[in-house]
Amino acid sequence: MTKTNLITGFLGSGKTTTILHLLAQKNPTEKWAVLVNEFGEVGIDGALLADSGALLKEIPGGCMCCVNGLPMQVGLNTLLRQGRPDRLLIEPTGLGHPRQILDLLTAPVYEPWIDLRATLCVLDPRQLLDERAVTNENFRDQLAAADIILANKGDRASEESERALQAWWQHYGGERQLVHAERGQIDARLLDRPRHNLVTLPASAAHPHGQGEKKGLAALSLPAHQRWRRSLNSGQGYQACGWIFDAGTVFDTIGLLEWARLAPVGRVKGVMRIAEGLVRINRQGEDLHIETQSVAPPDSRIELISSDEADWNALQSSLLKLRLTEIL
Known part of the structure; x- marks a missing residue:
């Protein structure tokens, strides 16, 4: 079985940088893979991760949960059955909703293949001061679905953003873990924490994309x-x-x-x-x-x-x- 982690986070929170730091810590005897999804179609994250030493599959041009999850299923199946990695990191677009992805990863068909570990949500605490972010359902549900909240960009924090983070944590943190970091530098051992947050998320609203019919598995x-x-x-x-x-x-x-x-x-x-x-x-x-x-x-x-x-x-x-x- 492949140890698998979902790494979510809103636009600009630092997901790709975090994944690069995690890949730098991997045991050289292990094979890791990354399934990455971007809102746009040119594949920037794929280019950034290309020299990381990990197997890579890109799903550009929207979000994994669209089109009944078919692009994600194809990419996931390719990595699991052909690559057979020891660990798989899944990075959805910052505008993606986590429910359909988690539903797919926990589906019976993937039970022999996937050992789902902790879900990490990368958060720039300053986003808690942005009304457009905090009212976005994907932003809220990414945080709600996480087992570990990574408060990233500590070098950019302000007193106001720290107060906003503490207020949010007191209200929503629960039994989960809060980790502070700068530039995504976290301990890779966090990936082996168990998945324990089984919150039931609402389905995401329909959100058609301008070129949604063109979604594929390779960047432009x-x-x-x-x-x-x-x-x-x-x-x-x-x-x-x-x-x-x-x-x-x-x-x-x-x-x-x-x-x-x-x-x-x-x-x-x-x-x-x-x-x-x-x-x-x-x-x-x-x-x-x-x-x-x-x-x-x-x-x-x-x-x-x-x-x-x-x-x-x-x-x-x-x-x-x-x-x-x-x-x-």
């Missing part, structure tokens, strides 16, 4: 000889726009970072080729985190998510102007 890719491509998705009051560029396109470093910092959206995430190699961009609200390394990725991918109307054409035009002379 480029056809031969196409230099770049854009993809749009929408649902649940959010919009996503992502771009993928071929390996021959590099970007001006300073201009790209300014573009990401100033884009009038709530979420920016990307893995981009620059003259120095690679830059990883992660912005939630006004928090911008960047990381560079010398080994460049096979292509560039960046995605923006907004809760308001955004002028994607204008953002695209300014992004395209940041391309440097293409590599020959």
Whole structure:
């Protein structure tokens, strides 16, 4: 049986960073797998996890619970039966509802395959101060379903967010465990805690996506000889726009970072080729985190998510102007 953990959390809470830290702690004799789902279609998380040493399956373009869970079932079956991992980490989109996923993981058909352990919910406590987040049913139910609440981004906390966390915990914490962390750095032994929170969640409301009929099991890719491509998705009051560029396109470093910092959206995430190699961009609200390394990725991918109307054409035009002379 495969030890399995569901790792939830709202947009920008730090799920992927947490998973990267967990993968770094795995026993080298074990085989781990990650089933990752994103709201957009360009597969940023897959690119971030590509060099982690784990088996990886992506479900882009919506949420795992849609279309009767078929994309998730196909991805899950592929990992379990072909990969046969010792541990499986499942990362749903920040806009995903946990009930259908947990129902599937505990279904009789998966009893011989899955040993479901603790569900972790990654929380940026500042989200408790955001009315749009606390009134979102997925945000509430992700927290309600968790066995362990990971209060992440402690380095970004304020007195106000700490008071909000303590007030929330006194009211909703119950017998669960609260773990404080910075940048997703937690002890991997938490994954072996048993699942004990058997709260019955309501079903999620229907939430069609703009390109819901296109959902598949692979992130967006480029056809031969196409230099770049854009993809749009929408649902649940959010919009996503992502771009993928071929390996021959590099970007001006300073201009790209300014573009990401100033884009009038709530979420920016990307893995981009620059003259120095690679830059990883992660912005939630006004928090911008960047990381560079010398080994460049096979292509560039960046995605923006907004809760308001955004002028994607204008953002695209300014992004395209940041391309440097293409590599020959």
